[in-house]
Amino acid sequence: xxxxxEAHRIVSISLGKIYNSRVQRGGxxxxxxxxxxxxxxxxRQVYLSDPCPGLYxxxxxxxxxxxxxxxxxxxxxxxPAGWGEPPPPAARxxxxxxxxxxxxxxxxxxxxxGDEVPVTTVTGVGDVLQGGEADxxxxxxxxxxxxxxxxxxxxxxxxxxxxxxxxGSLAARRPCGCPLGGEDPPGTPATTPxxxxxxxxxxxxxxxxxxxxxxxxxxxxxxVGGGPAGCPAPGSTPLKKPRRNLEQPPSGGEDDDAxxxxxxxxANLISIFGSSFSGLLRKSPGGGREEExxxxxxxxxAEPGQICCDKPVLRDMNPWSTAIVAF
Amino acid sequence: xxxxxxxxxxSTVEFNHTGELLATGDKGGRVVIFQREPESKNAxxxxxxxxxxxxxxxxxxxxxxxxxxxxxxxINKIKWLPQQNAAHSLLSTNDKTIKLWKITERDKxxxxxxxxxxxxxxxDLSTVTSLQVPVLKPMDLMVEVSPRRIFANGHTYHIxxxxxxxxxxxxxxxxxxxxxxxxxxxxxxxxxxVDIKPANMEDLTEVITASEFHPHxxxxxxxxxxxxxxxxxxxxxxxxxxxxxxxxxxxxxxSNRSFFSEIISSVSDVKFSHxxxxxxxxxxxxxxxWDLNMEARxxxxxxxxxxxxxxxxxxxENDCIFDKFECAWNGSDSVIMTGAYNNFFRMFxxxxxxxxxxxASRESSKPRAxxxxxxxxxxxxxxxxxISVDSLDFTKKILxxxxxxxxxxxxxxxxxxxxxxxxxxxxxxx
Numbered sequence: 001x002x003x004x005x006e007a008h009r010i011v012s013i014s015l016g017k018i019y020n021s022r023v024q025r026g027g028x029x030x031x032x033x034x035x036x037x038x039x040x041x042x043x044r045q046v047y048l049s050d051p052c053p054g055l056y057x058x059x060x061x062x063x064x065x066x067x068x069x070x071x072x073x074x075x076x077x078x079x080p081a082g083w084g085e086p087p088p089p090a091a092r093x094x095x096x097x098x099x100x101x102x103x104x105x106x107x108x109x110x111x112x113x114g115d116e117v118p119v120t121t122v123t124g125v126g127d128v129l130q131g132g133e134a135d136x137x138x139x140x141x142x143x144x145x146x147x148x149x150x151x152x153x154x155x156x157x158x159x160x161x162x163x164x165x166x167x168g169s170l171a172a173r174r175p176c177g178c179p180l181g182g183e184d185p186p187g188t189p190a191t192t193p194x195x196x197x198x199x200x201x202x203x204x205x206x207x208x209x210x211x212x213x214x215x216x217x218x219x220x221x222x223x224v225g226g227g228p229a230g231c232p233a234p235g236s237t238p239l240k241k242p243r244r245n246l247e248q249p250p251s252g253g254e255d256d257d258a259x260x261x262x263x264x265x266x267a268n269l270i271s272i273f274g275s276s277f278s279g280l281l282r283k284s285p286g287g288g289r290e291e292e293x294x295x296x297x298x299x300x301x302a303e304p305g306q307i308c309c310d311k312p313v314l315r316d317m318n319p320w321s322t323a324i325v326a327f
Numbered sequence: 328x329x330x331x332x333x334x335x336x337x338s339t340v341e342f343n344h345t346g347e348l349l350a351t352g353d354k355g356g357r358v359v360i361f362q363r364e365p366e367s368k369n370a371x372x373x374x375x376x377x378x379x380x381x382x383x384x385x386x387x388x389x390x391x392x393x394x395x396x397x398x399x400x401x402i403n404k405i406k407w408l409p410q411q412n413a414a415h416s417l418l419s420t421n422d423k424t425i426k427l428w429k430i431t432e433r434d435k436x437x438x439x440x441x442x443x444x445x446x447x448x449x450x451d452l453s454t455v456t457s458l459q460v461p462v463l464k465p466m467d468l469m470v471e472v473s474p475r476r477i478f479a480n481g482h483t484y485h486i487x488x489x490x491x492x493x494x495x496x497x498x499x500x501x502x503x504x505x506x507x508x509x510x511x512x513x514x515x516x517x518x519x520x521v522d523i524k525p526a527n528m529e530d531l532t533e534v535i536t537a538s539e540f541h542p543h544x545x546x547x548x549x550x551x552x553x554x555x556x557x558x559x560x561x562x563x564x565x566x567x568x569x570x571x572x573x574x575x576x577x578x579x580x581x582s583n584r585s586f587f588s589e590i591i592s593s594v595s596d597v598k599f600s601h602x603x604x605x606x607x608x609x610x611x612x613x614x615x616x617w618d619l620n621m622e623a624r625x626x627x628x629x630x631x632x633x634x635x636x637x638x639x640x641x642x643x644e645n646d647c648i649f650d651k652f653e654c655a656w657n658g659s660d661s662v663i664m665t666g667a668y669n670n671f672f673r674m675f676x677x678x679x680x681x682x683x684x685x686x687a688s689r690e691s692s693k694p695r696a697x698x699x700x701x702x703x704x705x706x707x708x709x710x711x712x713x714i715s716v717d718s719l720d721f722t723k724k725i726l727x728x729x730x731x732x733x734x735x736x737x738x739x740x741x742x743x744x745x746x747x748x749x750x751x752x753x754x755x756x757x
Contacts, residue, residue, distance in 0.1 A: 006640070007586075010586055010640070010643070013643065013644055017646075025397055025399060026396075026397060026398065026399035026401075026422060026485070027394075027396040027397070027398075027422075027485075029485065030484055030485070030503040030504070030534055031485075031487075031503055031534045031536065031553055031593075032649050034531060034532075034533075034534055034553060035553065035589060035590045035593065035649065038589045038590070039586050039587060039589070039590065039643065042586045042589075043586055046586075
């Protein structure tokens with residue numbers, strides 16, 4: 001369990017670093033961001049694979065750890081919270097308290113887990129993000145996912161397992177029940193290159209069922225698996241599986257349920273972070289592209305393509321930690 | 328720390344090939360050159376000390392309007408050119424632009440012009456009754472610095488190193504993903520010799536962190552990566568040296584695996600030995616000596632501050648884990664040196680296998696004071712002057728050090744102070 005908390009903390013810190021790097025003088029440092037992204041991936045993978053049954057991270061005040069009995073009622077209520085039960089309705093009301101300051105209005109527009117975010121909001125954000133930025137974000141996150149899977153695949157090699165923490169990897173193997181050793185069948189690469197571990201989130205190529213017109217950004221920002229927070233498509237991607245599904249070893253390595261749930265976890269994380277990014281993108285001058293996690297999109301001439309945001313920067317990462325924890 | 332204070336932070340230190348001159352670059356884009364005073368009988372106590380020789384602004388902050396990017400003026404590296412005439416030349420670089428500076432001395436000036444008077448005003452021609460030949464009269468030494476070449480627009484990413492080839496005609500510059508070869512006389516063109524940029528940036532897994540030409544073989548160079556590997560490349564093999572001739576890599580110790588394994592294995596500096604037989608690399612916790620003839624693993628590994636291994640998470644939080652320490656050989660390749668935290672720096676004697684930790688501070692640096700070895704205690708018995716790991720000051724870091732090419736003189740950059748230490752007892756290399 002310490003691993004999970006540690007991993008979570010490291011994820012928060014890493015996101016903060018990536019966020020802050022965008023306003024550093026001299027532009028984004030590719031090397032540092034690459035290293036941070038590697039740490040972020042490692043931590044997130046540990047976080048996602050560490051089972052910790054029954055652990056619900058307590059959110060900020062006002063969002064108590066939801067009791068298990070909420071789950072059955074929730075699925076129809078709205079967007080899923082793959083990381084556990086969505087916060088109870090009371091929590092939604094208190095959600096604005098944990099939002100960042102008004103100087104970041106884009107974030108307050110961000111879809112909130114458990115909220116029925118009006119379509120207009122989402123569309124608005126989606127409209128603002130032109131294809132380029134959406135692609136950038138999507139590409140950035142898909143890169144994260146794919147590389148993570150590539151890294152995980154490599155990790156399956158000689159070491160025979162993900163060795164972040166020896167105990168952690170063993171623990172990760174048991175509950176999801178899928179053998180971590182073992183490559184994807186050769187036939188799958190075109191579709192969904194998954195790691196051998198079914199707990200991996202779905203990669204970016206996997207189009208979510210949400211209609212693109214409604215949530216273009218959602219597809220980009222939460223390219224992994226789907227659907228996501230704030231995009232009202234409740235029936236399409238059942239990402240509301242409770243955490244305890246982790247305990248049930250799914251059959252084979254391709255169990256959709258567990259994978260979707262895991263996808264939901266990551267999707268929520270991504271959508272939070274992605275939405276903030278998109279908001280900042282909108283604010284940035286020149287409509288340039290973001291260099292995220294060391295990745296760049298666009299033609300050679302645009303590289304590295306980052307924008308030095310001259311708007312006041314929210315340095316306090318607590319809202320982000322809170323946002324992540326709340327899920 | 329305000330912006331003005333930050334401008335004084337030294338960002339690079341480099342002796343020239345004779346050791347007579349020492350150049351430092353700082354975050355404000357300035358270069359300060361020190362010159363060693365010749366030993367004189369008149370002032371025996373100041374023999375061999377370094378005084379300021381010249382100061383000039385090498386780089387200014389720039390703004391790339393196309394990308395809305397500010398380009399820092401911080402001097403990342405300085406490399407001296409071998410001296411070919413009375414003038415000295417050096418290359419200095421920031422993130423994007425390399426400049427060739429020529430440093431000349433003027434200690435005479437002509438006097439006795441026919442058409443100009445002493446102040447330089449034109450004379451009334453009617454007062455000129457005879458012709459005289461101007462003569463050179465001695466004057467106070469004036470050091471003049473002028474930019475002779477500006478090598479711009481060669482790099483998309485941030486330049487991390489430059490290295491002058493032993494042919495004295497070319498040099499290379501490396502950024503995160505590419506290495507370019509320049510001719511010292513040609514500024515509008517450079518050749519790309521290494522390109523590790525993937526077709527899809529999403530596949531990026533490693534970047535170039537440092538590079539250097541071999542000291543004797545003008546066709547060989549090495550570059551280090553963020554994954555901890557070294558690649559030796561031969562420019563005779565192909566125009567584009569993406570395929571290495573040798574790959575130096577040490578398999579990772581699985582018992583040391585953590586979230587931060589990748590960060591701490593990233594090589595921050597690589598230096599060929601003077602002999603050209605070995606390479607020295609620095610990663611976050613160790614320095615390693617590699618034999619060019621053995622790719623499988625380094626021949627020597629020295630722990631710089633292994634007590635930090637359990638503190639990597641905190642060091643990640645406060646960004647210290649990204650600090651890029653440099654390393655240096657002494658002239659005879661028998662001792663290696665690198666910096667650490669708390670203004671400590673470490674020296675490792677490769678022959679005796681003894682190491683020492685010294686501190687660069689004002690208290691320990693009174694003239695002719697002898698540096699006292701320091702010790703970091705990691706629990707257990709603590710001696711009187713030991714420092715505990717928890718009381719180390721991580722804001723005082725020694726990233727840049729340099730060793731005189733022939734003598735036991737070292738230059739240590741501690742934030743915005745430069746310390747020059749001399750080993751008077753063993754002033755000759757052995």
